[in-house]
Amino acid sequence: MPTDKEHVHNRIAVLRAERGVSRRDLATALGVHYQTIGYLERGEYSPSLHLALRIAAYFEVPVEVVFSLTPFPRLGSTT
Amino acid sequence: MKGTTMEPTSRKQKAEALREESRRRAAERQQRRDEIIRATIDQEVAPRWASRAGRRRLVGLAAGLLALPWAAVVVCWYLAPSDTAMWATFALCLAAALGFTLIANPLMKVTRGVAGAPDRLLDERQITERLRAQALAHRATLALLVAASILVSTAVPDEGNVATLPSAVFAVFAIALLATVAALPMLIAAWRMPDPLPDDED
Structure with missing residues (x-):
């Protein structure tokens, strides 16, 4: 499990829900175990650069849209 | 031509x-x-082993099986050479081998392959998890060896710098050590395994 210092925030769950993609579908597309997607979403595992880039490519967004070192602002927040 | x-x-x-x-x-x-x-x-994991407590009970069972060859070492130490020592050693080692044959499959299932599956079937998270388990198992084995050497050096009857021990002890000790080195990474991987997430398709 990554320490607080190494924690990488991500928006995989949001993107997945928005596109209607299941964990299993995303896992199959990326060639990883479906539980790995769950651990990524829960922040219990930080992906390698290669996997992070592949996740971003899957959702067709820049990598910084999916991953960030600081928490993403909540939807509807003004800051 | x-x-x-x-x-x-x-x-x-x-x-x-x-x-x-x-x-x-x-x-x-x-x-x-x-x-x-x-x-x-x-495959679906049996409900009794699906939770962390259940997985750790399974690890406990495996650790108990792993203790059997070590018990055989003690038996040989005190009773060899004798028929009692020979049959007790066979029985203990056979029970451990059969038990592990039965338990290897559930262990692989509860760890989703981290324990037991070949590397080519694992993803990067699972391989990292396996390497961590192997590193911890290496440290644990080292500690076990240090403890065993201290125990042996204090327990061996030393008469005029000549230690006398039945040769069966060394053979069974090698078997117990091999079994421990082989099984410990699996047990540590199963012990550390976090709870699986509920499926979002349900």
Whole structure:
């Protein structure tokens, strides 16, 4: 499990829900175990650069849209 | 003349074709094996082992089995050479081997392949998890060896710098040590395994 210092925030769950993609579908597309997607979403595992880039490519967004070192602002927040 | 120059080439081609066929068959066999392992990894885990507490009970059971060859070492130490020591050692080692044969499959299932499946079937998170378990197992084995050497150096009857021990002790000790080194990474991986997430498709 990554320490607080190494924690990488991500928006995989949001993107997945928005596109209607299941964990299993995303896992199959990326060639990883479906539980790995769950651990990524829960922040219990930080992906390698290669996997992070592949996740971003899957959702067709820049990598910084999916991953960030600081928490993403909540939807509807003004800051 | 033409025949003699063609023959080696045709023999080479035949050999190459045979090698190619053998490679293809080996690849097919591996693919079938991988499919079986993948199906095992993704099988539903028995409810009694699905939770962290359940997995740790399974690890406890495996640790108990792993203790059997060590018990055989103690038996040999005190009773060998004798029929009692021989049969007790056979019984303990056989029970451990049979128990592990039965428990290996559930262990692989509860760890989703981190314990037991070949590397090529694991993703980067699972391989990291396996490496961590192996590193911890290495440290644990080292600690075990230090403890065993201290125990042996204090327990061995030392009469005039000549230690006398039944030779069976060394053979059974080697078996127990091998079993520990082989099994410990699996047990540590199963012990550390976090709870699986509920499926979002439900």
